[in-house]
Structure formats: structure tokens, C-alpha cells
Amino acid sequence: MQESFGAAEVIRDGVREADAIAEIVATLVHGANGKSGTSLAIPHLCSSPRTGASHITWSEDVFRQGSQINLEISGVRHGYTAPISRTFSIGRSSERLRRVHEAQVAGLEAALSTIRAGRTCSDVAEAAYRAIERLGFKKESRCGYPVGIDWTEPTPA
Known part of the structure; x- marks a missing residue:
């Protein structure tokens, strides 16, 4: 079984948005606590300076010190969707x-x-x-x- 990573572990200085979202999606698919999802909703992730736009997807941009990162993911089980949104800062906000x-x-x-x-x-x-x-x-x-x-x-x- 592949090791799962939480978003806070992969969102850090020098990491590409695309690489971070790949790890996050892998965790969603593999599941946590022995429960995997049964479907996948497209995750949304963007970092400074694109954070004013909602529901946009990741890019090739690299997280940098001082970046604000908006992440919205969803657990999907048997068609029911439970989204969660989090904002991260790299370094001091x-x-x-x-x-x-x-x-x-x-x-x-x-x-x-x-x-x-x-x-x-x-x-x-x-x-x-x-x-x-x-x-x-x-x-x-x-x-x-x-x-x-x-x-x-x-x-x-």
C-alpha cells in the first residue's frame, strides 16, 4: 500500500502545485483510516497570486515563501460528496x-x-x-x- 500524505505535508516551499495535488489525490483514492472513496471529485488548488478566483485547478506554479494556498477537496462515498476547504500559508501569514x-x-x-x-x-x-x-x-x-x-x-x- 502506498504511503498517504496529508495536504499540510506536501504544501511547502519549492513544491509545484501539480506535484502537491498528485499526492493529495492519491491519498483521496487510497483512503485514510482503512476507508477509500468510491469516486473522485475534481480538487481545486491555487496559490498566490491566483487566490482571488474560486474553483480553479492547479498549475505548474511553484509554492514560495509567503504564498497563500487555497485547497478545496472532497470525499466522495457512494455518490455523496463532502467538500472541505482549507487555506495554507507558507511561512508566516x-x-x-x-x-x-x-x-x-x-x-x-x-x-x-x-x-x-x-x-x-x-x-x-x-x-x-x-x-x-x-x-x-x-x-x-x-x-x-x-x-x-x-x-x-x-x-x-
Whole structure:
């Protein structure tokens, strides 16, 4: 059995995005804790300066000191998809990235506290946007997406 590598072990200075994703995909296929997936969703990975674009795939770029890396992978078992997104920094994160992280956490917490019967997806997104703006940032992209069978379900209103 091939040795499995976690993303944090292969995302490091001097490694090509393509090589890192190859190791990550191998781990997804072989599985962890004795359980392999039954399918594979295309992983998304990008590093600075392309991190503003969501859901793009890896390139031949090389991770460097100070890089921000966005990774979104998914476990797929019998058609059900469970995505997870992580952001990595090589070396110490910049002050701006730390502030963006704090704003995103505040937005997530505001969104989660808004979810209840009778609220729309728009209500939840607006709560997140307001929390992020209070910390000095403006989110100009969507605020999440529904997940179910396959990577995404048709978007609710």
C-alpha cells in the first residue's frame, strides 16, 4: 500500500502545485483510516497570486515563501460528496491575510447565527457580508453553495 500524505505535508516551499495535488489525490483514492472513496471529485488548488478566483485547478506554479494556498477537496462515498476547504500559508501569514481570516470567521459566525426557519439564502449571505464589511473588507463573490449528491446541487434562491 502506498504511503498517504496529508495536504499540510506536501504544501511547502519549492513544491509545484501539480506535484502537491498528485499526492493529495492519491491519498483521496487510497483512503485514510482503512476507508477509500468510491469516486473522485475534481480538487481545486491555487496559490498566490491566483487566490482571488474560486474553483480553479492547479498549475505548474511553484509554492514560495509567503504564498497563500487555497485547497478545496472532497470525499466522495457512494455518490455523496463532502467538500472541505482549507487555506495554507507558507511561512508566516501576512498581517492582511490574518485580518481577512478574522473577517471571514466573523462572516461565517454571522451567517450561521442567521440560519433558521423562514430565513432565505439571501438573508444568510447579507448577514455574512455585513459582518465582513464591519471589519474593513468587502466580499464581492458568492457566499457559499449547496452540497449534496455530486459537488453542488442546483442553487436555491
